[in-house]
């Protein structure tokens with residue numbers, strides 16, 4: 236498929252463009268505010284996002300702009316009849332998410348939130364049914380301070396570490412079976428108007444979760460799931476580079492499982508395969524995550 240890309244920044248340079256090279260699909264058109272040609276890219280460049288969306292050779296749109304443009308640009312592309320793969324978070328609030336749902340339903344054009352993590356082999360075959368009940372989930376994801384010019388540092392662009400990576404902890408809750416959020420508590424620390432550290436405790440009917448995200452510490456991430464029968468440790472659960480080793484410990488001892496694969500390329504292939512469906516792909520997951528994030532923001536934090 237021929238893709239148009241809106242916002243050719245860090246994620247496109249470092250992950251998406253290389254991932255395209257591992258698929259049968261290609262970027263044929265780029266929308267950029269400046270109209271500058273990205274290094275290493277030789278296709279068409281438009282100096283407006285609308286022109287890229289309406290470019291006749293473009294069959295689908297991938298959105299990688301700052302977060303505040305995700306919903307407006309998604310709606311613009313859906314109304315132009317172009318299927319959308321949009322970076323996370325799909326929306327900044329439940330209200331915005333509802334606008335997206337309405338536009339998708341009215342147009343009947345496919346939409347998918349780009350949760351690449353879903354497509355990593357370490358999660359694809361995970362059988363949550365086989366895991367014990369009474370689940371306790373802990374996720375941590377931190378990276379170092381960002382410059383004030385970074386999109387993550389600017390509140391008006393939907394910046395802040397919660398919008399940036401809090402969604403991964405919520406994704407893990409969903410993946411391990413959470414559906415009904417009963418109670419939320421926690422703390423959000425802000426600097427210059429954006430969240431730089433958040434710790435939230437979530438009580439679901441199905442599991443208890445603690446999610447920590449921050450932009451003040453060493454770049455690391457981890458996930459631990461404890462049930463009545465076992466403990467699963469995942470040292471690099473969200474955007475691993477290279478092989479991932481999961482460790483499972485139960486009454487028989489400890490064993491390791493190794494996984495490898497390009498989750499970005501897998502996501503592009505999955506989206507392209509379902510583009511003609513006219514569906515809001517993975518709607519239940521995205522809707523739950525948007526609603527939980529909204530509830531957490533309104534009860535314990537901002538951004």
Ligand SMILES: NC(=O)c1ccc[n+]([C@@H]2O[C@H](COP(=O)([O-])OP(=O)(O)OC[C@H]3O[C@@H](n4cnc5c(N)ncnc54)[C@H](OP(=O)(O)O)[C@@H]3O)[C@@H](O)[C@H]2O)c1
Pocket residue numbers: 241242243244245246247250266267268269270299300301302322323324349351385386392399474
């Ligand atoms: N899935 C993942 O692994 C992953 C990782 C990192 C980021 N992301 C997501 O990808 C999106 C982009 O993140 P990024 O790290 O690639 O950001 P980035 O490097 O700052 O790139 C964002 C692009 O958006 C465009 N843009 C439009 N309005 C802008 C504004 N007011 N300020 C700055 N740039 C603006 C710019 O392109 P033009 O000026 O050319 O229009 C810029 O190149 C975010 O939504 C983020 O959550 C996902």
